[in-house]
Amino acid sequence: MAEHTVTMETTLELLLEEKKYATIRDILITMNPADIAGVFDGMEESSLPLLFRLLPKELAAETFVEMESDAQELLIRGFSDVELNEVLNELYVDDAVDIVEEMPANVVRRILRQADPQMRKEINEILRYPENSAGSIMTTEYVSLRPDMTVGEAILRIRRTGVDKETIYTCYVLEKDRTLIGLVTVKDLLLEQDDDAKVTEIMEQNVISVNTHTDQEEVAQMLSKYNFLALPVLDTENRMVGIITFDDAMDVMEDEATEDMELMGGMLPSDKTYLRSTVWDLFLHRIPWLLLLMVSATFTGMIITNFEGALAAQVALTAFIPMLMDTGGNSGSQSSVTIIRALSLGELEFHDLPRVIWKELRTAMFCGTVLAIACFGKIMLVDRLLMHNEEVTVLVALVVCLTMVLTVMVAKLIGCSLPMIAKKLGFDPAVMASPFITTMVDALSLLVYFGIANALLPI
């Protein structure tokens, strides 16, 4: 894929230099909008307006939607009012809204001025819905049918009005006041052999819908669960206002998974792709968590300072600190990652917390015991037999192994419960992931370590 794109860019640049515009156009019109956008995004900014004007109107609009927002802005600034109006008229409302959301205020004003009144009204309506809500990602272009229509009339209506709709394959049967009473698919309509059958006879009455305020992640999960092409969006008075299609749901799923991973990795989520992010972007998204976690690691330092006497008396203890901290951190992130993912896929609810804790406790018991045995064996074999480290006594090994079991249990307990509590309190559970939990577990594992050492060793 990438190889192909790279060659294409060079070819186009050569053709541009030679002013072979007809050839360029012939090449571009064989391509898919997403691929054209990929090629355009990799080319010199100065050649974009010329290249873009070579595209036929509809393909131009479809390509425009797929481009990066900085290239879109550049193009809009170069458009004449007529050109801008032409592109806008070819866009679906939800795509227009996506573009508007990325542009600076003066560009937005120009877009809204050039859009047709109907589109301007719809853009403004969608913009009012909260970020990440179903309302904010829906589109208002769907096929609606009246309950008194026959199958033949419905097909005719689709053939007449379908060209501007984002999908024609799911049609919604609405009362006069836009109350949704059922849906028919084009498959149902086409497979119905009797053209005079009423739409109401073949429609699905038990329609699954979402509200304008439903979270977009929930919408994506519903589309994925039911394998629907589109979900209808209702307002607070149960009137249909738009649809969300599967392709938007796929984008949402991808974005939400990326966001969860970024949070799990201890970063603020970013909308930009890696190669588009500047060093400054990366820095700003990474430094807050690094600073916060560094400061909280102070506690671990304090604990160690507090037990300096113990460490001086039993020098061997220091060498096991990293292993205990790492194992604790790893055990905790295993649990937190599992729980965070299950929460975001809707597999777990807060009322499952006792079940989760009980399951994690038993898993921790098994893991901790196996780790402790392995660790004991390793200490006896490597530290004592092979390296003849006299300071590592059997008692020290026991202290380390006991700490291991307790640390794994504490880590898994914290790792599973914090994300669920965070979600209950209305935070994104992904924030409670590895880095945060590692820091907490570090401090706790040291306390356990020195506590056990104090009790068992001559300190």
Add this chain to the structure above:
Amino acid sequence: MAEHTVTMETTLELLLEEKKYATIRDILITMNPADIAGVFDGMEESSLPLLFRLLPKELAAETFVEMESDAQELLIRGFSDVELNEVLNELYVDDAVDIVEEMPANVVRRILRQADPQMRKEINEILRYPENSAGSIMTTEYVSLRPDMTVGEAILRIRRTGVDKETIYTCYVLEKDRTLIGLVTVKDLLLEQDDDAKVTEIMEQNVISVNTHTDQEEVAQMLSKYNFLALPVLDTENRMVGIITFDDAMDVMEDEATEDMELMGGMLPSDKTYLRSTVWDLFLHRIPWLLLLMVSATFTGMIITNFEGALAAQVALTAFIPMLMDTGGNSGSQSSVTIIRALSLGELEFHDLPRVIWKELRTAMFCGTVLAIACFGKIMLVDRLLMHNEEVTVLVALVVCLTMVLTVMVAKLIGCSLPMIAKKLGFDPAVMASPFITTMVDALSLLVYFGIANALLPI
């Protein structure tokens, strides 16, 4: 959603006790297959066969597909041969394959014996493709058109044969030898006003397709990138053998993201949902990495043992070990998580490595410097002024801060390059995530720490 399901289960159980089967049937047929499956999965196993037999044939098959594999197995074992054949005939081939893949050998033999010859042949063909390949998730039920058909004839063919196809909305134009020469959507067909126009005149000729051996993750990304409903799958001789639909792509995206997260969290990926996993499952998926990482943490222990003399001479150094190790680990996982996600979304290729390294190095410089300054301030303020810790000299603070800068740089370098190298070598880059990188960075940061301490401090 969950509340609703819970109540539904209780209601059904009561109705079952009262033997009100007609009422149960009336309730179930208003529901969506995915929801019925959800309810069934939460009910007593012994009541499943009875409940399932209450469903009309088509709804029964659709529900069957959505159920958990242990419930499916239970039902199949209870089916008579006739019942099994009926359910199988209602399934799409890709769903049948999914079920076959989860069943023990004796159940598989029975399924294949009861399937119609055509279906048995197709199931066997799909089973031969490697796991996670496009061939293994495709379905063979699509609408094919001949190039000499008119629009009217095409619509007729869809109306006649469409009922058994997974999607009718994208139709593929094939030569006699099944070479794919174009595609038409039902939208194109319906919006074409001239019924006598040839299919070849309105078809899209530049068809994007995948090969039977294309990785399923790539297929999902392509469907998401191009917003297609389905992608055609070609064999090695460029003959069309099947399609992959958007709903399968959504499942793949969800599964691949989950798998990446599990690997990032230091676990072997699992197919089961959290609540379905037994403690033993969780243990088996978690213990290998914990053991491996614990053993590799031995190196950190050895390094510390090696520098015990230095630590005894400068007791203050020990207290900063956790902070340095954690900051290094966090910096490394930030980079690795970002790169792993970009790789799996297809945003990065191996040839981007120099660009990535350059970007990460500069980001690391900024992050490291800010962290070092903050750390220096914290040491001066907290350790010296507030806690009057005489051992923490300005020179010690300098050693810690210098180590900080270098550790962050090393961590980010390793964090960004290892996943890319892993991918180049054919491994899953997600394996090179936080836990693995933390362990490496721990050892390196200690070496840097003691190296600098040796050079600057009287040890």
